[in-house]
Amino acid sequence: MPLAQLVFEPAEASLVDFVTADALLAGPGTIGEIQVGSNAAELLQIESDTADVLLAVVTAESAWLHRGAMEDDCEPQPWLELSFLTALPVLTGQGEWVQVQLPQGSSGLLRNSEVSQRRQVLGAAVSSANGRHAGRIIVEEAKRYLGLPYLWGGVSSFGYDCSGLVYSMHFAAGFLIPRDAADQALEGISVEREDLTPGDLLFFAYEEGKGRIHHVGIYAGGGRMVHSPRTGRCVELVKFDESYELYFEYCATRRYWS
The missing domain is CATH 3.90.1720.10 (endopeptidase domain like (from Nostoc punctiforme))
Incomplete structure (x- = not known):
């Protein structure tokens, strides 16, 4: 089951200017118009169900998610600041950037230097x-x-x-x-x-x-x-x-x- 389908559910929430790791994997939080909830048992299930999904995990203290796609000619624009340990599925990667899947089905870009690409969040x-x-x-x-x-x-x-x-x-x-x-x-x-x-x-x-x-x-x-x-x-x-x-x-x- 794709990560986005597993942990994200639509809810009424306003756009915020940052997203935290607990919003994505480790607990309740908000990203854009998506409200999520997770506990330890759910996180372990995520680990199991996404074993074959390549994830980009933020290893910098924080990292900016940029608007844009790998094939765009224009310079990617900063959009949301992501916390340490935020994890998003990788779509593709090349050079300076890695393109990641967002909960609502869209995508964004993260700098390769600020993430670690792995097939599990824990243990790496x-x-x-x-x-x-x-x-x-x-x-x-x-x-x-x-x-x-x-x-x-x-x-x-x-x-x-x-x-x-x-x-x-x-x-x-x-x-x-x-x-x-x-x-x-x-x-x-x-x-x-x-x-x-x-x-x-x-x-x-x-x-x-x-x-x-x-x-x-x-x-x-x-x-x-x-x-x-x-x-x-x-x-x-x-x-x-x-x-x-x-x-x-x-x-x-x-x-x-x-």
Whole structure:
């Protein structure tokens, strides 16, 4: 089944000036006049049903979708800004450009230098890697967004919340994990504090770690953590010690990349 038929359904929505990765594959969102919804189970089904479809996956922090076609003589014009990890089916590619299929049946152009062409969204970044190397990929992907303002509910490179950053950086490294912090803390491999390795997830809960989980970050090695803290702040690298404001709310560590 073509990707567009599988994940896009018509809905009343106004044209927006950007489209996020969650709008296309990872969750609810809007592109043009198309409203979509997706969860982890649906995404896995997409992976299965599009196994033979070549996808252009945005690997730059963002990429502009251009109006035009490969055969046009005029210069392609920027149209929509796409988020990191946005994936669209490839129609054809040549030189600087790759032509991609859009949900409504039309097409657009992306720069080859800003995408990776692959037949799966998941797994490509670590297809030949495992163990500690995979964890470090997660950390390095997260560091690309240092300074990006926090966005509540954000799961794209236009803004992340704490668990959205964790979810997306694992996705970039080839791992599909739960979207929300409380659910992320229930799965994966439990890790003792003294065994922390880059790529592990650090969870924080109210009542000095005994209450409800409300925050998650990625252990970056060297006693540091990369995370998206809260509204008004940006993705940052902090020391995971008593100087960190939530240090005494630490409650658990989970590892998904092992």
